Amino acid sequence: MTVSQTSFGSHEPVLDVKNLTVKYIGDTRSTTAVDDVSFSIGAGEVFGLAGESGCGKSTIANSIMRLLKNPANIAAGSISFGGKDVLAMSQDELRRFRWQDVAMVFQSAMNSLNPVLTIGEQMADIFTTHAGYSRKESLRRAARLLELVRIDPGRLKSYPHQLSGGMRQRAVIAMAVALKPSLLILDEPTTALDVVVQQEIMAQIKDLQRELGFSVLFITHDMSLMVELSHRMAVMYGGRIVETAKAHDIYTTPMHPYTQALMGAFPPLTGPRIALEGLPEGVKFQNIPDLAEVTPGHYVAPFDADAEAAVFEGAAQ
Amino acid sequence: MSHAVHSPTRPDVSAQTPALEVRGLGKSFHIGGLFSSQAVRALHRVDLTIGRGEIVALVGESGSGKSTLARCVARLEKPSEGAILLDGVDVLKRDRFQASRTFRSQLQMVFQDPFGSLNPAHRIEHFLRRSLAIHGKGGSGHGSEEQTRGRLEELMTTVGLQADMLDSHPHELSGGQRQRVAIARALAVEPQVILADEPTSMLDVSVRIGVLNLMRKLRDKQGISMLYITHDLASARYLADRTAVMFAGEIVEEGESLDLLANPAHPYTQLLVSAVPDPARAGSYDPVHRAKLRQAVMASTTCAFENDPDQRCSAEEPVRHHVGDPLNRHWVRCHLYRPSAGAGGHALATEPLPEPQPAD
Numbered sequence: 314m315t316v317s318q319t320s321f322g323s324h325e326p327v328l329d330v331k332n333l334t335v336k337y338i339g340d341t342r343s344t345t346a347v348d349d350v351s352f353s354i355g356a357g358e359v360f361g362l363a364g365e366s367g368c369g370k371s372t373i374a375n376s377i378m379r380l381l382k383n384p385a386n387i388a389a390g391s392i393s394f395g396g397k398d399v400l401a402m403s404q405d406e407l408r409r410f411r412w413q414d415v416a417m418v419f420q421s422a423m424n425s426l427n428p429v430l431t432i433g434e435q436m437a438d439i440f441t442t443h444a445g446y447s448r449k450e451s452l453r454r455a456a457r458l459l460e461l462v463r464i465d466p467g468r469l470k471s472y473p474h475q476l477s478g479g480m481r482q483r484a485v486i487a488m489a490v491a492l493k494p495s496l497l498i499l500d501e502p503t504t505a506l507d508v509v510v511q512q513e514i515m516a517q518i519k520d521l522q523r524e525l526g527f528s529v530l531f532i533t534h535d536m537s538l539m540v541e542l543s544h545r546m547a548v549m550y551g552g553r554i555v556e557t558a559k560a561h562d563i564y565t566t567p568m569h570p571y572t573q574a575l576m577g578a579f580p581p582l583t584g585p586r587i588a589l590e591g592l593p594e595g596v597k598f599q600n601i602p603d604l605a606e607v608t609p610g611h612y613v614a615p616f617d618a619d620a621e622a623a624v625f626e627g628a629a630q
Numbered sequence: 631m632s633h634a635v636h637s638p639t640r641p642d643v644s645a646q647t648p649a650l651e652v653r654g655l656g657k658s659f660h661i662g663g664l665f666s667s668q669a670v671r672a673l674h675r676v677d678l679t680i681g682r683g684e685i686v687a688l689v690g691e692s693g694s695g696k697s698t699l700a701r702c703v704a705r706l707e708k709p710s711e712g713a714i715l716l717d718g719v720d721v722l723k724r725d726r727f728q729a730s731r732t733f734r735s736q737l738q739m740v741f742q743d744p745f746g747s748l749n750p751a752h753r754i755e756h757f758l759r760r761s762l763a764i765h766g767k768g769g770s771g772h773g774s775e776e777q778t779r780g781r782l783e784e785l786m787t788t789v790g791l792q793a794d795m796l797d798s799h800p801h802e803l804s805g806g807q808r809q810r811v812a813i814a815r816a817l818a819v820e821p822q823v824i825l826a827d828e829p830t831s832m833l834d835v836s837v838r839i840g841v842l843n844l845m846r847k848l849r850d851k852q853g854i855s856m857l858y859i860t861h862d863l864a865s866a867r868y869l870a871d872r873t874a875v876m877f878a879g880e881i882v883e884e885g886e887s888l889d890l891l892a893n894p895a896h897p898y899t900q901l902l903v904s905a906v907p908d909p910a911r912a913g914s915y916d917p918v919h920r921a922k923l924r925q926a927v928m929a930s931t932t933c934a935f936e937n938d939p940d941q942r943c944s945a946e947e948p949v950r951h952h953v954g955d956p957l958n959r960h961w962v963r964c965h966l967y968r969p970s971a972g973a974g975g976h977a978l979a980t981e982p983l984p985e986p987q988p989a990d
Contacts, residue, residue: 365834507691507861512905516915534835540909564909578835580868582891582908589868591839 326353327496327528328377328415333390335372335381346372346385348552349603354496359522359529361543361560363536363575369552370532371420374498377530378417379407395495412443416489417498421505423481426473432459432484433469439491458487462517479510483517490521497522498530503538515542537579540564548572553601558611568613571598647718649855650680650703650737650823655712657695657702672698673879675948676712680823683853685845687870687887689863689902695879696859700827703857704739705729717822735765738816742828744808748800754811755796758782761818781818789814789844806837813844817852824848827859842869863906867891872959875899877927885953885960895934895953895962897926926965933965 335347347369354360362370375381377392379399392399394414402410419425427435436455440446446454456466462483464476473481482502489497499518503511519542522529533539539546540560547557548571556569567573574592581587604612657673660666672695680686688696701707703714705721705728713720721733741747748757761767762778783793789810800808809829816824826845830838846869848854860866866873867887874884875896883896894900901923926932935941935951943949949964 365836508863508905508907509691509901512907512915513920515907516917535907536835537907537909541907561909574836578839580839580864581910582864582867582903582906583910586868586888588843589839590843592836 325356327356327358327395328530329353329391329393330373330377331391331393333373333376333392334388335369335376336386336388338384338386343384345388346552347376349390350549350552350554351390352547352554352557354528354530356495356528357522357526358545359531359543361531361533361539361546362549363533363539363546364549365534365575368549370549371500374417374500374530374532377498378411378415409443412439412489412494413492414494415496415498416492416494417500418482418486418489418502420501422485422502423473423478423505425485426481428473431470431472432476436469436484436488436491439488443492454491458491459484461490461521462487479506479514482506482510482514486514486518486521490525490527493525494527496528496530498532500532501534502531504533504535511538518542535579536564536575548575550598550601553614554604554612555598555601555614556612557604562608562611566611568607568611569616646682648679648715649682649684649717650678650857651715651718652676652678652699652703653713653715655699655702655714656710657698657707658710671879673702673709676879676881678857678874678881678884680855680857682822682855683849684872685849685856685858685870687858687860687866687873688876689860689866689873690876691861691902694876696876697827698879699876700739700825700857700859704737704825705733731765735767735819736821737823737825738819738821740809740812740816740824740826740829743832744805744812745800745832747812748808750800752799753796754798754800754803755782757811757815758785758796758818761815765819767818767820785814785818788817788848790840804837805833806840809833809841810844813841813848817848817854821854823855823857825857825859828861829858830865831860831862838865839868845869863891863902875902880948880963883960883962886958889954889958889960893954893960895951895960896965897923897930899962901927930965930967935964936966 330353331351333347333350334345337344337346350369350373352360362373364370372381372385376387377399379402381387387400394410399410426432433452433455436458437448437451440451440454441448452469456469459466459468464480464483468476468480476484486502502518503514506514515538518529531539531543540563543560545558546560546563547554548563548569549555550571556563556567556572563572564576567576571592574590577589578591580589598616601614603614605615607613655673655676656671658669658671660669662668676699678686678688688699690696698707702709709722714722716733716736721729724730725733759778759782762781767781782796786793786796791807791810791814795803795807800811803811829845830841833841842865845856845858849856858866858870870887872884873887873890874881875890875898876882877898883890883894883899890899891903894903901920904920904923933943936943938951941949941951943964943966945966948967950961951964953960953962
């Protein structure tokens with residue numbers, strides 16, 4: 314797959330993933346979780362990765378951070394970050410790479426705080442460990458970070474259980490951007506939160522991104538949220554990317570039947586009540602071919618329209 | 631894909647006894663130690679009516695009390711006060727200590743987690759057969775084995791599953807299929823009312839619509855009334871005839887779903903509606919407006935109907951103001967009313983506010 318994709322901001326991509334294949338090796342059989350996936354993220358760009366549970370989106374995030382453990386195995390492909398080969402990094406290099414270059418906010422990040430340490434101690438830890446500041450200076454910087462996400466710096470003395478879920482999630486995001494990484498990976502950052510809190514956190518991430526200029530890899534299954542936040546996005550199914558384009562193009566003209574089904578799965582908040590179908594139970598796409606450019610910047614995996622329609626009909630019976 | 635616009639049918643509810651009526655329901659939970667007299671008020675004076683063949687959605691955020699309401703109505707919790715009328719009969723008076731089998735055969739629940747609500751050790755057939763047997767709907771002693779088998783297969787077809795899945799174990803089924811089994815299990819009893827507590831929130835996004843469509847089909851074909859509890863406003867709008875908004879244990883607004891979401895009158899509803907991600911209005915987030923709404927929700931000082939001579943405001947009584955066309959049955963609680971135990975424990979209270987609020 315040789316797809317040169319336009320990116321926002323600079324021409325030099327911050328992250329370049331090429332032909333990545335990840336397998337989970339079992340005793341009797343192995344599963345290909347990510348199958349020959351390529352994409353790149355430009356400086357200051359928000360790139361979305363959408364798809365349902367089990368499609369491989371989190372596996373991609375973990376491969377970029379080199380967090381995969383046995384039985385997962387990167388079988389092929391390359392990941393390069395700012396020209397450096399991530400897959401060839403030594404443990405020492407990885408230690409610098411993580412958090413300083415790429416930071417990640419996990420799905421249930423608000424539960425990843427240590428319950429027996431105060432927020433301040435945990436935040437100061439980042440600076441003392443990774444940047445070598447004194448404890449006093451670290452605490453001062455931690456307070457500034459909390460202000461950045463609009464939490465009262467007095468909360469440095471609080472324990473995680475004394476904060477609400479939204480505040481904890483905000484604190485975790487503040488910690489992620491503490492060392493000004495050039496790429497922030499957000500893996501379903503707001504799934505566990507209520508809509509009002511979710512919207513505020515997303516707005517805050519947008520503000521931080523504008524202020525600090527990092528790139529974002531944003532992973533979610535919520536298409537509406539993704540279209541709102543991302544510049545460009547890719548839709549994954551069964552370890553393959555089935556469609557990638559500017560987020561707005563995917564929203565207005567989804568081309569692959571799976572993308573259309575995903576888009577059709579979210580009832581609108583305005584307009585007349587229209588019957589939606591979603592993805593009929595039992596529909597499977599198999600042997601998804603490589604992407605082809607349909608219109609400039611809009612790549613879709615070719616599919617047989619008639620055959621797909623037949624599958625949909627059959628499953629809907 | 632876009633065909634058949636669902637016309638908002640308005641069943642003439644007033645003429646008949648409603649399928650389910652909740653009157654002044656309250657529930658307090660005791661907190662603290664053995665000698666503590668502290669209590670958290672989860673529900674306060676909730677009135678809710680579900681007409682025959684009507685789907686009512688109950689929306690609100692985590693901690694607003696919507697699941698407590700469902701658990702009280704299903705009699706999994708004992709309400710502190712109020713009445714629950716099923717088919718016009720006060721079930722709290724009829725079966726005082728626990729729910730009777732009659733009650734269970736009238737009202738069934740579908741839970742959020744289809745992975746936890748089906749015993750992994752049994753085949754699908756077991757769950758449905760048990761429902762039939764316990765409630766005497768074609769189980770042993772009531773009709774032949776052949777009839778029972780026929781009924782099981784019919785149930786599976788109704789919920790859109792293959793009859794041969796009766797021999798499968800739950801782990802062989804996808805989340806969507808399991809939730810369909812849970813619905814079939816509720817249906818086996820032939821209930822009048824189904825309480826569905828977030829039935830789609832744990833399912834993959836692409837199969838959620840299928841489950842919602844199934845619920846609508848059951849209403850249309852079998853006239854089952856439903857209480858659909860969700861935090862997803864868009865799905866409430868998609869499925870429910872009417873929507874009620876719950877905030878801090880009280881219903882603050884209610885009306886025809888389309889009208890309610892198009893013209894939300896309560897600041898909390900406005901806050902919820904404006905927070906739903908919608909690419910059609912991307913970039914409309916306005917922190918100043920947001921702060922005002924928050925302020926209005928947490929500390930009410932004005933009511934939009936203050937200068938309306940026909941609709942008197944009250945700070946002591948929860949007065950209902952009518953919004954727009956009476957046909958839409960859309961009302962909002964007077965916003966001057968301040969419940970004695972405020973919403974201090976609500977999630978919104980711990981977020982930054984223009985004015986300092988007591989946190990936790």
